Amino acid sequence: MPSELFIESSSWPQNNENEEASLRKALLELEKATPNDGRKRILELEKSHGLRRGWVWAKLGQAPLAVALAHLAAITERTDTKLGGASTAEMANLYVDAAWAVDTAALSAMASIKSTADAQAIGKALNAVYRPWLESAAEHLQQLAEKDPLPGHDGQGLEDVIVESGGLVLFADGLRFDVSQRLAERMRAKDWSVTMSTRWAGLPTVTATAKPAVSPVSNGIKGVSLGEDFLPALADTEQPLTTDRFRKLLAAEGYQYLSADETGDPSGRGWTENGGLDKLGHSLQGKLAGRVEEQVDLLLERIESLLDAGWREVRVVTDHGWLWLPGGLPKVDLPKYLTASRWARCAAIKGASKVDVPTVRWHWNAHERVAVAPGISCFGAGNEYAHGGLSLQESLVPVIRVTVGETKAKAVKIGDLFWAGLRCRVRIDRAQPGLSVDLRTKVNDPGSSVTQTRSIDGNGAASLLVADDELEGTPAVLARIAHRSPGSGVFGRRDMAKIAR
Numbered sequence: 001m002p003s004e005l006f007i008e009s010s011s012w013p014q015n016n017e018n019e020e021a022s023l024r025k026a027l028l029e030l031e032k033a034t035p036n037d038g039r040k041r042i043l044e045l046e047k048s049h050g051l052r053r054g055w056v057w058a059k060l061g062q063a064p065l066a067v068a069l070a071h072l073a074a075i076t077e078r079t080d081t082k083l084g085g086a087s088t089a090e091m092a093n094l095y096v097d098a099a100w101a102v103d104t105a106a107l108s109a110m111a112s113i114k115s116t117a118d119a120q121a122i123g124k125a126l127n128a129v130y131r132p133w134l135e136s137a138a139e140h141l142q143q144l145a146e147k148d149p150l151p152g153h154d155g156q157g158l159e160d161v162i163v164e165s166g167g168l169v170l171f172a173d174g175l176r177f178d179v180s181q182r183l184a185e186r187m188r189a190k191d192w193s194v195t196m197s198t199r200w201a202g203l204p205t206v207t208a209t210a211k212p213a214v215s216p217v218s219n220g221i222k223g224v225s226l227g228e229d230f231l232p233a234l235a236d237t238e239q240p241l242t243t244d245r246f247r248k249l250l251a252a253e254g255y256q257y258l259s260a261d262e263t264g265d266p267s268g269r270g271w272t273e274n275g276g277l278d279k280l281g282h283s284l285q286g287k288l289a290g291r292v293e294e295q296v297d298l299l300l301e302r303i304e305s306l307l308d309a310g311w312r313e314v315r316v317v318t319d320h321g322w323l324w325l326p327g328g329l330p331k332v333d334l335p336k337y338l339t340a341s342r343w344a345r346c347a348a349i350k351g352a353s354k355v356d357v358p359t360v361r362w363h364w365n366a367h368e369r370v371a372v373a374p375g376i377s378c379f380g381a382g383n384e385y386a387h388g389g390l391s392l393q394e395s396l397v398p399v400i401r402v403t404v405g406e407t408k409a410k411a412v413k414i415g416d417l418f419w420a421g422l423r424c425r426v427r428i429d430r431a432q433p434g435l436s437v438d439l440r441t442k443v444n445d446p447g448s449s450v451t452q453t454r455s456i457d458g459n460g461a462a463s464l465l466v467a468d469d470e471l472e473g474t475p476a477v478l479a480r481i482a483h484r485s486p487g488s489g490v491f492g493r494r495d496m497a498k499i500a501r
Contacts, residue, residue, distance in 0.1 A: 016057040023049050023065045027121035030128040038128030039076040046073040064113040065121065071109035072125050078102050079133040083392075088144045088200075091137075095392045096177070096198060099137075103324075103393060104178040106130045110289035110326060123286070123326035131325055131376075138323075138391040139375045142358055145390060150200045152363050153218070160197055160399045162216045166312035168270035169216060169255070172299055173207060174278030174387070176321035180398035182296050183316070187303070193403045198396055201320045202363030204346035204370045205387050205394040206230055207278070209363050210319035212241060214397070215271070217249040223364025226348050228341035232364040260302075266310035274299060278322070278387075286326040286384035307404050316400040322387040323376050323394060329386055332357065332377040339371065344378045345388030347371040360390060414478065415460065422466040422499065426478060428456055437462050438479045439499075450476060450499070466499055474499050 026045055030038050050073070052058055052066040083099050085091030110122050163169055175183070177198065187194045202213035209230040212221050222235045232241050239245060247257045250271050258264045258272040277295045281288045303314050323329060323345075338355055340348040348370065349355060355371045362368040372389040373379055387394045415429040424439060435456045441448040450471055451464040476499050 013057060013062070016052065016055060016063055019049060019052060020063060020065050023069065024117060024121045027065070027125045029124075031124045033128045035079075035129060035132040038125070039080060042069070042072050042076045042125065042129060045069060064115075064118055068109040068112035068118075068122050071105040071112065072122075072129065074105040075102055075109070075126075075133075076129050078105070079129060082140070083133065083137040084140065085144070088141065088148055088150060091141055091144060091392065092198065092200075092396050095137075095396060099392075100178040100181060102130070102133060103176070104181065107178070107289045107292055107324070110286070111292065119286075119326065126325065127327055134323070134325065134391075134393075135375045138389075138393075141392055141395075142372075142374065142390050145360070146358070149361055150203060150390075150395065152361055152366050153202075153213070153221075153223070156199055158216060158218060160199060161214050161218075161315065161317050163269055163313060163315050165269055166266060167315060168258075168264070168266075168272065168306055168311045168313070169315045169317060170299075170303065170306070171211065171214070171271065171273045172277065172316055172318050173211070173273070173275035174281060174320065174322055175299075175316070175318035175398065176277075176393060177396055177398050178393075179277070179292060179296065180316070180318075180400060182293070183299055184400055186296065186300050187400075187402050190304075192307075195401045197399045197401075199399060201395045201397045203360045203390065203395070204230055204343075204362075204372060205320035205389065206343065206346065207319050208232075210397075212246065213363055214317040214319060214399075215246070215250075216255065217246075217253050220249050220252075221364070223362055223368065226340075226362055226365070226368040226370065228348055230346070230348070230362070230370070263306055263309035263311075266312070270311070272302075272306075274302060281322055281324070281385040284385070286324070288324065288385055289326075303402060307402075313401065313403045316398070316402070318397050320387050321393045321395070321397060322385055323389075323391060324385050325376070326384055328381065329383050330375070330377045331381040332373055332379065334371065334373075334379045342379050343388050344380060344383050344386040345373045345394070347379060358390070417478065419499075422469060422472070424451070424464045424466070424478075424499075426462055426464070428460040428462070437464065439464050439466065439476045440479050441474060441476055450474075471499050 023045060030041060033041060046069055049066050049069055052063050057063050058066055079102060083094060085094050106126055113119055113122055184194050184196055202210040212218055212232060220235050221232045221241055224233045224238050233239055234241060234245060250257055254269055256264045256268055256270040258270050264270045276298060280291050306314050334342060334347055334357060336342060338350055338353040340350045357371050357374055359369040359371050362370050378386050414426060416427040418425055426437060436453045438449050438453045439451045441450060450466050454462040454464055456462050
């Protein structure tokens with residue numbers, strides 16, 4: 001009997017390589033498949049290749065297509081029927097209940113792979129089974145909204161975006177609903193109290209219009225004329241809402257504006273911003289999928305630093321979501337002479353021009369109309385990431401409320417921090433027994449420590465020596481380590497500094 005009969009096929013790396021090549025070829029062939037044929041073929045491939053996820057080669061990262069196939073199969077199972085609903089509210093409920101998982105599976109499929117060849121294969125598969133579902137849902141929502149328009153400035157309350165003293169609003173640009181679910185799951189894993197709700201984004205779903213719509217000062221804002229940038233104005237002076245004027249509105253309402261490295265005074269109210277996700281989407285386009293988890297980590301880290309600083313509540317809001325499709329969203333023509341400005345998914349109509357695409361009311365002034373691209377199309381080619389139009393992915397946005405227990409809410413703070421050569425001396429206010437401190441180059445990475453951990457003495461003081469003088473000028477963070485309770489975090493003030501002499 002041949003000796004090969006006694007050898008487990010999963011033991012040979014070339015067997016796995018051959019199977020990956022076979023799967024890549026099969027996925028590329030889905031380019032011309034109908035949605036039904038594409039779903040059927042993916043399920044067949046899952047039966048023959050899914051078992052390889054249990055092979056050692058998958059654990060070593062050498063079977064990325066087999067890993068991605070699990071997410072493609074999940075899409076296939078969830079898209080055998082179109083996303084319906086008799087009203088915009090009913091459709092939103094269906095999406096929140098379960099349908100958002102289709103979007104997260106699409107991102108996860110692409111995030112599983114690394115090579116350009118594999119990316120092309122996954123892109124073909126997504127266009128076969130994900131794109132039709134995405135298009136159908138957008139078209140259905142647009143039909144419903146034509147009869148029952150989404151609420152404008154006067155149609156939604158502000159209760160979910162206003163906080164009391166001790167509360168802070170964290171604006172996360174482009175935090176799409178399915179990504180917010182990942183963030184909420186990570187929060188709950190930390191035993192934080194998390195509640196979620198949704199609201200409709202301002203139309204068009206671009207930051208200039210939609211960001212002030214989820215701010216606690218939106219009552220001080222109004223729409224005058226649409227202009228080219230979809231920018232509203234101050235309600236009292238009708239001046240354009242610039243960044244500086246927006247911050248003055250916040251200050252007038254008692255909200256501290258905190259930059260990305262500030263934690264402020266938790267006895268009041270605050271507003272801070274994070275724009276990493278949307279910025280990466282526009283620059284990376286289809287490759288955004290591989291960076292989503294990183295952005296969730298950074299948001300979680302920022303929220304934890306705010307809670308550690310003593311804020312009792314952090315309210316996470318966002319302006320809009322986005323459409324994402326490797327290989328590019330379809331293009332639709334809109335003549336430039338009909339528009340005052342034209343963005344990827346929306347356009348300001350010039351004068352009384354008539355356009356052959358859907359229009360929506362401007363969030364800030366219902367008398368102004370905005371042209372939006374039909375379905376999931378764009379007013380230009382080559383967009384794999386875009387927003388500005390009307391779809392569940394762009395228009396249904398999350399609001400997350402997170403709180404922690406009283407013990408954490410009364411977090412300690414830095415009373416003083418100064419450098420003497422390469423020695424950092426700190427004094428901690430309200431230091432609790434068992435507290436130690438550490439200097440790190442990365443907040444949540446103990447392996448990035450540049451000093452030995454030191455316990456706080458009875459006066460709340462500690463001295464940390466950086467032994468490596470080549471680290472001079474390197475940004476570092478002062479981290480706390482509470483030995484009598486799990487976890488660690490960062491202090492709320494003056495926590496970031498450059499190692500000095």
